[in-house]
Amino acid sequence: GNALQKLDKWKETICPETGMKVTRETDTFDTFFESSWYFLRYCNPRHSKPFDKEDIDYWLPVDQYIGGIEHAILHLLYSRFFVKALRDIKHINIDEPFKGLFTQGMVTHQTFKNKKDEWLGPDEIIKKDYNYFDLENNVVDVGKIEKMSKSKKNVVDPTSIINLYGADTARWFMLSDSPPDRDLEWTDSGIAGSYKFINKIWNLTKEVLNDSYNFSKSSNDNLLYAKLDETIENVTNNINAFQYNKSVANIYELINFLQKQLNNNAVSKNCVLETLKKLSLLLQPFIPHLSEELWSHLVGGDMAICQSWPIKIGMSKKSSYGIAIQVNGKTKDVILLDHTPEEKALFDILKNNNKIQKIIKNKKIIRTIYVPNRILNILIK
Helix, strand or coil, rough: CCHHHHHHHHHHEEECCCCCCCCCCCCCCCCCCCCCCCCHHCCCCCCCCCHHHHHHHHHCEEEEECHHHHCCCCCHHHHHHHHHHHHHCCCCCCCCCCEEEEEECCEEEEECCCCCCCCCCCEEEEEECEEECCCCECCCCCEEEECCCCCCCCCCCCHHHHHHCCCHHHHHHHHHCCCCCCCCCCHHHHHHHHHHHHHHHHHHHHHHHHCCCCCCCCHHHHHEEEEEEEHHHHHHHHHHHCCHHHHHHHHHHHHHHHHHHHCCCCHHHHHHHHHHHHHHHHHCCCCCCHHHHEEEEEECCCHHCCCCCCCCCCCCCCCHHHHHHHHCCEEEEEEEEEECHHHHHHHHHHHHHHHHHHHHCCCCCEEEECCCCCCEEEEEE
């Protein structure tokens, strides 16, 4: 706390001009002055001296500083000055306070005003078709998309979002919508889309555990394992590069690929379970609540957060390729294989492809054109 506030004899005094009892001002330091060296004190807060070189050498400089761009010309500038000044007078040894800097974007929202030129919040707006109205059904003026601000009332209460969709949905939307160094526009449609995807992962996992799919025995597991390896590598690299939206995109791709393999009955249950286990760990930094629920149903025991970060299985993508399946010259599907089948064997694989079977069912196959590793064209009438 402020030491001056505890010095009552100093704080309570007599004004020399009026002779009246007055209280001296105790808040004498500018905020940026105080925030320019506190990290040095964090290294040894219980030490009787201001700084301990040994502790500061151990803990500092900070590996990663994350803050708004508005800090660059005040807090960061002053912090560097304090560190260099303290270094010059031999109080510390370090030259810089922070090794890395990342400036995150702001959360923004549409602004609205009524006919009285008063700001309106999102909860005071009703959208009908492409127009916006207040609660009294008056047309409102739609303003710029700006940084969320209480003064302009373009703020969203996180409590209502969490109560309706859950904290994971809010996290997933904010991470997926744009790069973290850019401004994020908060939209209801974006929140709803994130909620839908989270439920897709949950429902898919329940369906797998309940044996709702026809799993393959002689499967193309290597294709899914290769996609899983690719996802682990990309998510890991993108997290380290602060490209969280790209990590989210990688996970979308994995789920869509997995769903397609399941729909085509082209993968074994063991492979799917292994993929979902590793997926639950990949999700931990982004949507921890779903991550823990998935892990508890798939594995149990210790929590997902206690596990090591997933590592690649070691499957190569180079041996996999896509074969376009055409009907009367029009591509209806592309199947991924890790081997080159004979035409008859390829038809056996297609027996489990619901999309193709719906098209050729009860049709007469006139002829087929098969180019190995490239295309199978089925001519029907």
